[in-house]
Each structure stands twice: as structure tokens, then as C-alpha cells.
Amino acid sequence: MKLNCSFSLLLAFSLATLLLSCKAKDELTPREYPRMDTGEVTAINTSGATFTGIIRTLGATPVSDHGFTWSTTPHSLVDNSSQISLGPRNEIGPFSATATFAMEADKVHYVRAYARAGEYVVYGPAMPYTSKGSMTPVITGFSPASARRNDQVTITGSNFTQDLNRLTVLFGSTPATIVRATPESIVCMVPYNLQAPQTKITVKLAGKTATTTNNFTLIP
Amino acid sequence: MIKFYTTLLLVLCSCTAYAQSDFRPGYIVNLAGDTLSGYVDYKESRSNNKFCSFKPSKESHSQQLGVDAIRAYGFKGDKAYEAKQVKTNEEELTKAFIEVLVKGRLSLYLYKARFFVEKDPDQLLELTNTAEEVYVNNTRVMKRSNEHIATLNTLMIDCQDQLNKIEDVSLSQRSLVTLVKNYNQCVAPEENRILKESKKWLVAKVGIAGSANTENLTFTSSDRRLALYDHARFDKVYYPSVGLVLNIVSPRLKERLSLQTEAFYATYDYIGYSNYSSFSEDVYYRNDFALELTSLKLNAAFRYTFIDKATQPYFNLGVSNRLLLNNTASRIQESESGNTIQTSKHSDTFLNKYHMGMMAGLGASYQIFSYRLFSELRYDKGMNIATPPEFSNVSRSLKAGSDTFSLIVGLYFNK
Numbered sequence: 001m002k003l004n005c006s007f008s009l010l011l012a013f014s015l016a017t018l019l020l021s022c023k024a025k026d027e028l029t030p031r032e033y034p035r036m037d038t039g040e041v042t043a044i045n046t047s048g049a050t051f052t053g054i055i056r057t058l059g060a061t062p063v064s065d066h067g068f069t070w071s072t073t074p075h076s077l078v079d080n081s082s083q084i085s086l087g088p089r090n091e092i093g094p095f096s097a098t099a100t101f102a103m104e105a106d107k108v109h110y111v112r113a114y115a116r117a118g119e120y121v122v123y124g125p126a127m128p129y130t131s132k133g134s135m136t137p138v139i140t141g142f143s144p145a146s147a148r149r150n151d152q153v154t155i156t157g158s159n160f161t162q163d164l165n166r167l168t169v170l171f172g173s174t175p176a177t178i179v180r181a182t183p184e185s186i187v188c189m190v191p192y193n194l195q196a197p198q199t200k201i202t203v204k205l206a207g208k209t210a211t212t213t214n215n216f217t218l219i220p
Numbered sequence: 221m222i223k224f225y226t227t228l229l230l231v232l233c234s235c236t237a238y239a240q241s242d243f244r245p246g247y248i249v250n251l252a253g254d255t256l257s258g259y260v261d262y263k264e265s266r267s268n269n270k271f272c273s274f275k276p277s278k279e280s281h282s283q284q285l286g287v288d289a290i291r292a293y294g295f296k297g298d299k300a301y302e303a304k305q306v307k308t309n310e311e312e313l314t315k316a317f318i319e320v321l322v323k324g325r326l327s328l329y330l331y332k333a334r335f336f337v338e339k340d341p342d343q344l345l346e347l348t349n350t351a352e353e354v355y356v357n358n359t360r361v362m363k364r365s366n367e368h369i370a371t372l373n374t375l376m377i378d379c380q381d382q383l384n385k386i387e388d389v390s391l392s393q394r395s396l397v398t399l400v401k402n403y404n405q406c407v408a409p410e411e412n413r414i415l416k417e418s419k420k421w422l423v424a425k426v427g428i429a430g431s432a433n434t435e436n437l438t439f440t441s442s443d444r445r446l447a448l449y450d451h452a453r454f455d456k457v458y459y460p461s462v463g464l465v466l467n468i469v470s471p472r473l474k475e476r477l478s479l480q481t482e483a484f485y486a487t488y489d490y491i492g493y494s495n496y497s498s499f500s501e502d503v504y505y506r507n508d509f510a511l512e513l514t515s516l517k518l519n520a521a522f523r524y525t526f527i528d529k530a531t532q533p534y535f536n537l538g539v540s541n542r543l544l545l546n547n548t549a550s551r552i553q554e555s556e557s558g559n560t561i562q563t564s565k566h567s568d569t570f571l572n573k574y575h576m577g578m579m580a581g582l583g584a585s586y587q588i589f590s591y592r593l594f595s596e597l598r599y600d601k602g603m604n605i606a607t608p609p610e611f612s613n614v615s616r617s618l619k620a621g622s623d624t625f626s627l628i629v630g631l632y633f634n635k
Contacts, residue, residue: 029493029508033561035554075562122561125552 033059036124038113046133048100053113055092061118070111074126082161102161104206105133135159137203137210146217155186172199249292269316287315323413324404379406419471427465429630443617447496454492461486482519504556514546536581570608577602592632600624
């Protein structure tokens with residue numbers, strides 16, 4: 001009788017354990033920095049594409065900036081590639097942005113979501129996509145209107161890029177050295193070998209071209 | 221873990237209580253030839269050949285009786301032993317209790333997996349069939365002596381009907397019992413007595429089972445190239461599984477030893493983490509693993525069941541074979557260089573689709589109506605569970621294993 005009682009106890013215990021057993025909750029190992037994921041690229045058309053990203057976890061310090069960076073290689077970096085900055089954000093979850101510049105038609109591009117937090121810059125995985133193109137650069141003005149060789153000239157407009165390697169500025173047909181650029185402005189140097197006293201300024205990006213309506217005047 | 225130790229303790233207590241003795245109604249034949257009824261300890265070990273434990277009544281103390289103290293002993297409706305002079309493997313004569321399989325004009329005996337026949341009193345003959353390797357036309361073949369056929373032909377010459385059946389007889393209990401039984405039926409049916417005849421040669425018990433499992437994976441390697449896996453630490457997982465069980469036993473041969481076969485289905489997820497530095501130590505890698513697995517576990521084990529009562533403790537020892545029906549592995553790697561963290565995703569499946577293991581279990585079953593409930597605590601050690609594809613040439617240095625504790629509850633549809 002005692003033994004049957006032991007068996008009953010054992011059986012009851014076994015059944016209870018069986019019923020109570022459950023899957024361990026998935027928990028990721030914590031990090032000091034935010035963890036990023038890059039989502040699918042949608043709405044790919046001749047005007048650009050829409051990027052999505054996710055802040056999966058937050059780190060020890062707040063996110064001072066987040067956004068997307070892209071180029072034709074998988075290892076684009078925020079400081080020298082095309083980029084959309086969406087500013088600070090201190091919550092986990094998805095985010096998205098539509099890029100309208102620096103994409104060549106029928107060419108594979110790679111986008112990465114990124115976040116800056118304290119001293120860290122964190123990139124999500126590179127997501128490949130085939131672009132259908134982007135909007136043509138637009139020049140709305142430049143200043144100064146006249147300058148000497150090697151002086152800096154600022155071109156303003158839209159659909160430029162931060163990626164200096166993909167951007168070309170010409171004074172007439174003479175290429176200029178670009179100092180820095182944003183999607184809205186380009187700072188370049190008047191070519192040291194520029195000869196023509198009056199030239200138009202041309203911006204070339206991703207197979208598309210924009211030219212000033214007014215002439216730039218070279219001061220000898 | 222405490223749960224498992226508690227269960228283990230319970231099972232052990234049950235086993236200890238049951239493993240002591242199993243006195244069943246039986247008899248002894250003393251040296252004067254008198255049969256004394258009582259209770260004999262039922263064992264399935266080789267000690268049966270040396271002595272028996274006998275007590276006249278359930279309440280009385282037992283006494284051990286050796287081959288020089290009694291002529292024979294046995295169990296009512298079950299097996300019986302007789303004291304006989306037999307040759308040992310070293311050709312020495314020794315007196316031992318040998319098991320009676322058939323008693324009649326020709327008697328059949330079993331002693332330590334050797335068969336003997338006796339037609340005339342004290343004329344015990346061993347049935348042998350030695351095998352020898354010989355070369356015929358440069359081909360190695362096994363040549364069998366078939367001495368047992370010659371012996372049986374001589375002894376059964378007085379029953380012509382049986383002679384043509386002797387050619388096909390093998391040195392197995394079932395084959396010999398049938399032959400000797402038919403011979404006795406032919407020459408002296410009134411003397412023919414078959415021992416353990418009420419017991420079946422083969423019984424298969426089919427059932428269903430569910431189990432609660434806890435499992436962890438371990439990876440170690442001395443090869444620097446396998447640092448990703450060497451440093452991997454996976455969270456312990458808890459998951460249920462369901463399955464079918466089949467227990468095959470031959471009560472006629474060994475009622476306590478059976479073959480347990482099982483198929484268990486389970487689906488479960490692992491998460492793991494691994495961190496290490498590059499060779500040059502300028503990049504620090506952090507990896508999160510996610511494994512989604514669906515497995516079919518096919519187990520085969522020998523089961524030793526302790527006694528023939530309502531509650532039967534048992535233990536299992538065998539092999540487990542795991543087949544991963546779904547083996548999805550994903551890894552997110554973060555490479556830290558300076559203050560830049562670069563994330564990349566990988567889907568490198570490194571667990572082998574099939575791997576083997578060793579298992580041992582302790583449990584008990586209990587008869588309820590015409591069913592038999594069982595509960596078992598089991599440990600399963602999986603071996604060589606992983607081969608990283610990108611390092612297949614060095615993966616031998618990777619020691620990858622799994623440790624699984626299971627609590628199994630099930631029901632056999634027959635007793």
C-alpha cells in the first residue's frame with residue numbers, strides 16, 4: 001500500500017512538472033550601446049525609396065541621433081556616405097524615412113540603419129536593394145558669385161549627398177575639389193587651374209546633372 | 221533541478237523497496253526425493269545455478285540451499301531447476317542447478333546459454349555447433365560443425381516423423397523446445413512436460429507518453445578558429461515532448477529484461493551568446509544565436525524491470541538517436557572596432573541533422589485496470605551534435621554535446 005502511494009505521488013509530481021514546463025523567455029544579453037536592425041526597403045521608384053529600421057534595445061547612454069546611411073557598398077559609414085538623420089530618440093521600436101537622392105537606377109545599393117549613443121556609432125545589418133533611381137539634384141543658388149582660385153564657394157539646393165566620392169562639381173568643364181556636402185549644400189573650392197572668366201557650375205550625382213542658370217565669375 | 225532530485229529520490233526509494241526479494245510459490249526436492257512446497261526467491265541471475273532461497277511459509281525465514289543440499293527446485297507453473305553434473309567451459313565437471321525446459325522421454329536443459337539433452341538418467345549431453353573460419357577458393361567462409369544435429373538424430377531415431385525436422389533446428393530455446401516437445405509427444409506423450417508453457421515467447425506493449433525536458437548545449441574547442449563556438453553559452457531550455465513507446469519482452473526467456481523503443485517529437489528554441497576577440501585583438505565580436513529546432517528522437521534501450529507485482533520499478537540503458545526535422549539557426553554578430561559597432565546577420569546551421577547519444581533512466585510502472593501507467597526520470601547525453609560548416613576541416617576539435625533531463629509519464633495500453 002505504501003509503495004502504491006509512492007507511485008501515486010511520483011505520478012502526480014511528474015504530471016505537475018509536465019504541465020508546468022514552459023519555454024524559457026527569450027532575453028538578449030544586454031549591451032552598453034543600442035542594438036539596431038535594418039528592415040526591408042519599400043516603395044522603390046524613380047524618385048527614391050523608403051527605408052525602415054528598428055531600435056531593438058537601448059544602451060546605457062541616450063540615442064543622440066538615428067537614421068539611415070546608404071551607398072553602393074555594404075559598409076557605408078555616416079561620416080562619408082549618403083545619410084538621412086532623424087535626430088535623437090529614446091525608445092525602442094521601428095522608424096522609417098524616404099530617401100530621394102544619391103541612388104542610381106538599376107544598381108544594387110545597401111542601406112543600414114544607424115544610431116549614435118555617447119561615444120558609439122551602431123550600424124544595423126546592410127540591407128541590399130536594387131534602386132530605380134532618385135530625384136535630380138536642384139541648384140537654387142551659389143555664393144559668392146565671384147571668387148579667386150582656391151576660394152570656397154557654397155552651392156545651395158536639394159537632392160545632393162554627403163558622399164563626396166559620388167558627387168562631382170564642375171566649373172565649366174573643370175572639376176572642383178569638394179570640401180564638404182549635405183543634401184542641401186555643397187562647399188567646394190574654385191579650381192586652381194580654372195581659366196575661363198565666366199563659367200556655369202554643374203553638379204553631377206548618380207547619373208543626373210544640375211547646372212546653375214547664372215555664371216560664376218573668376219576674379220583673376 | 222530540485223524537482224529532479226526529489227523525483228529521483230522517490231524513484232530510488234521505490235526501487236530499493238522492491239529490489240530486495242521476490243518469493244513466489246514453489247517447491248524444493250530434497251536429497252531423499254521428497255517434494256516440499258513453500259516459497260522460492262524468484263531471480264533471473266546466474267545465482268539460480270548455484271543456490272535457491274526457500275522458505276516453507278511466507279512468514280518464515282528463508283534458507284539458502286545449494287546443489288549439495290537439494291536435488292531440484294522450481295516455481296508453480298513456472299521454471300524449474302535440477303542439480304546436475306555439467307562440464308564447465310574449462311572441461312571440468314561441476315555440479316550446478318540447470319534449468320529444465322522440457323521434461324519427458326528426452327529432457328532439455330539450459331545452463332549459462334548452453335543447451336543439454338538427457339535421455340537416459342545421468343547421461344547429459346551438450347548440444348554444440350561450433351563455428352570455424354575456412355577459406356574456399358580464397359574466400360573466407362564460416363564452417364559450422366552442426367554436432368547438435370548429429371546428437372539429436374541419434375537420440376530421436378525412434379521417431380521417424382521428427383528426423384526430417386532436426387536438420388532445420390537451431391541452437392535457440394524456442395527451436396529446441398518445439399523439437400523436443402514434439403519428439404516426446406511422438407514417443408511418450410504421457411511423460412511430456414513443458415516448463416513455462418503458459419508464458420508467451422514474445423509480448424509487445426504499445427503506449428503513449430509525454431515528457432517534460434530540460435536541456436543545455438555545451439561547446440568547447442582548443443582551436444582558435446572555433447572561438448565563436450568555444451565561447452558560445454546557450455540558455456537552458458525547457459520543453460515538452462510527446463511520443464509513442466513500444467516495449468518488447470519475452471516472458472518465456474527473460475521476463476525482466478525487455479527492449480524499449482520510443483519515438484518522441486518535440487519543438488523548442490535555443491538562444492545563445494558568444495563573445496571573443498579577433499586574432500589581432502582589435503575587433504571584439506558579440507554574437508547572439510537563435511536556434512529553432514524540431515526533433516524526432518528515436519530511442520532504443522534495454523529495460524530491466526524489478527519484480528512482477530502491481531508496481532514495477534525499472535531502469536533503462538540505451539542509445540538515443542535525434543533527427544532534426546527543422547534545424548534553423550540564425551546569428552546576429554556585432555563587431556566592435558574603436559567606437560563603431562557593425563551588425564551582420566548570418567544563417568549558419570551548425571547543428572548536425574542527426575546525432576546519437578547515450579541514455580539512462582529510472583522509473584516505475586503501475587497497473588491500473590487493463591493499462592499500465594509509468595513514470596520515468598531520464599538522463600540523455602547527446603554527442604557530436606555540431607559540425608560548423610565553414611570549419612569542417614577543424615571541426616573535430618570541437619566538443620559539442622547536449623545534456624537532457626526528462627521526466628516521462630505514459631500509459632501502456634496493455635498490461
